[in-house]
Amino acid sequence: MISVEDALARIFDLTSPTDIETVPLALAAGRVLAEPAVARRDQPPFDASAMDGYALKSVEADVDAQFMVIGTSAAGHGFDGKVGPGQTVRIFTGAPMPQGADRVVLQEDVTVSGNLITLNHGLDAGPHVRPSGADFKVGDQLDAPRLLSAGIAHLGQGGSFLERRTEQPGSGQEAPNCSSASDDEPGRAQR
Template sequence: MGCCDAPGLMPIEEALDKMLTPITPVTDTLTLPLPDALGYVLAEDILSPINVPPFDNSAMDGYAIRLSDLEQSTTLSMVGKSFAGAPYEGDWPSMTTVRIMTGAKIPEGCDAVIMQENTTVDGDNITFNQCSPKTNMNIRPTGDDIRVNDVVLKKGARLTARDIPMIATLGISHISVFRKPVVAFFSTGDELRPLGTELKDGQIYDSNRYGIKPLIENFGCEAIDLGIIPDCPETLKATFEQAQQLSDVVITSGGVSVGEADYTKDILEELGQIGFWKLAIKPGKPFAFGELDNAWFCGLPGNPVSAVLTMYVLVQPLIAKLSGHSEWKEPESIPAITRSAFKKAPGRTDYQRGIYSIEDGQFVVETTGNQSSGAFRSMSLANCFVVLERDRTSIDVGETVQIQLFNPTLF
């Protein structure tokens, strides 16, 4: 143990290894219509059945020409037109040109397309002005984008709004995907009240479920909200038993600290086994991971920033592996110069909320202010995490730190 390690607290890297090692991806597959597949993970490679484009086509509105004709005269007569979906199909006599639109099929024998801005039109006589066309100018050849049997997306890719139209260009109507993992979640604590009710002394609104649910869905899972569960061992145990029958992963917020009313850890020991509890991370130290009879378990801290942070840093890679999302990557770390000071004590990796910008090509970052694990406004204001190493102390203005830009799951 290093001089700056916190006794009894597991480093994040070790925790992630212990979480991810036993996880095996779901294997159940579905065949879905393409419009319904957004956010699912591909269960097989997608190979193109066609060339894209499937024929040589024009990149411009203009005129199809043969270079040999233009060498003899800069004025050619227009013999016909080629539109997208309605190609020119007649004979193409020498010393003539074909009017052509963007995306239209190139007539056989065409060497180049000259854009209409470089022409003068006098009835059917087209004069080509100061133009020295090259072979294949403004022509998009067959398969210029995708060739037959190209792998356009690999198994394990999670389908985005950019992928769906690309697959549609291939004429593929249905695809094979892995089913989405199911995640059941609930909050614990007698002090929690649902939105829309009046608070009494000592009570707070349950905000954690409103942060956990969108993250679960943004991670590519189906979310089951089991609500607020009071600090009652019998009720908690019954909820755990229900949750593990409904889901692949059970997530709780609160109840994993050391208070007298924190029963989650005890119930987990009864219904399954604890992999670890308490990490060298700030905020989020009281994070628990374990296994129930029929589901994995992640116990988040009760403070709202801690809950979202541990979902993002720890639960997100677990879900990625479980869902078969083999192309998932952790957020990239980028060096940035501080524009404000950051307080830090050694012993835990500290994820502080920051606001980055770029000045003269250099990333710079400043604090959002209050870094308390209960101050969620700082999370709302942030666009990055400032990741301060375990052995690091407070940072002055002008020092270099590592930042992680929020990935799309937090947008």
């Protein structure tokens, strides 16, 4: 019997790399990354709400505490002001946390009366905030070779990652044997 490493070496000796072409990551699902892809920004790019609810100062989050709702923060349209004492901002999942707030109280844990909310009994510990860079940070790298799944498309949105060299998977093509593109040059994909 031969080792796994020897078996793989014998298989890869029978293959040759395919051509390389440039593709955006949004179209790279099912391909194999032929060189590393490096994050150019943090994701999320700001502290973001992980739940629908109310953003406020965690030190004020006591049962029966009341807060004045002073605005709304939604994904794509954050709240421009600052949360002060006794204030809260209605917030939705994925929205940027307003300045001055460090916790989201779930909408199910409040009673709303006009522009006032009251925190209910059974309040959880929170904070329900995704910190900036929780998914990945500038400089994080996807190493090659790597089979890219359908989830890779979101990394290509908003220019989070550079376009990178990929190759179509097949008989042994997962072992890239190609030169790398510079950081200033988009990659190419193998087909």
